[in-house]
Amino acid sequence: MIFSKVTDLIGNTPVIQLPLTQADSRLYIKVEKNNPGGSMKDRMARNMIVAALKSGRIQPGGTIVESSSGNTGIGLALASIEFGLKFIAVVDHHAAQDKISIMQALGAEIRYVKGDYGENEVAVIERQRMAAEIASEISGAVFMNQSDNAANAGGYADLVREIVHQIGRVDAWVGCVGTGGSITGIAHGLKIHNPDTVTIAVEPEGSIVFGKPGKPYYQSGTGTPKGDTVGLVLDYSCIDYGEQVSDACAFETARYLARRFGLLVGGSTGGAIYKALELIGKGIIKGNVALVIADGGEKYLHTIFNEEWLKERDLTAPEIWDQLDNWFASSAILECKS
Known part of the structure; x- marks a missing residue:
């Protein structure tokens, strides 16, 4: 097929199956980093703009x-180009520099929040306050407010249709939870196809989505930090289990997948995959287990794929690789090592 604009490339991403030692389970990963902007968020971003225009x-x-x-x-930024809109992104120090550079390359104006924040603290509250203030001062501007925007969750309807077409019955879905848009939209959609689908939402240790004590964390683009409020778009009723994952488990899993399978995934995806494997190993979920590569590791080469960066922050845990070896089929591991 030949397309006429880059946003036509959103969706229809491939699925890869990774081999497991558990004979009663299959792990399917939808490669959402193949979207033109490099993440699953391309879907909901365009959907929010289309809904606002309509x-x-x-x-x-x-x-x-x-x-x-x-x-x-x-x-x-991509969708703004399609519809002839101006885009202003409000970011903090927690955003990967490569992501900021991509937004700038696409014509976005970048505004940085100010304040004394730790390296592992996410300034979401100040970002949102500042974004709302900027929008109020510019004629014709709109603060999209993804955390409370219903079109966020609605942007994943096509993803649900695709994954059901690709693998058939989905027995369990494991996804990261940040604003709650993706887990809510996908979980609701999958339960329409199969009410018995077990849905697991994964947040970083230190996030407050499921009521546990808040603390700083390094995982980017996921979770809700201490002091912030959980977005209105998150529907707890469609989530069967809420799980937490440490930065070390998330980052070591991402690094393992790169070395063993040639898959470059971001840190939050590493955390979701770790939790999926752990729950499969405990027998809590089984059958066709699906999740997404929310974004690619190419955006984190200077952080989670940098040994020095990890060691300086005490985020290395080599024993996790042994556990991952036990969860993945040994024949595949030997083949990848050879």
């Missing part, structure tokens, strides 16, 4: 303002 919230030539750790911002 409702009249945004007029042709208008300005979109959004708080983003990067991936949603990249998706909004």
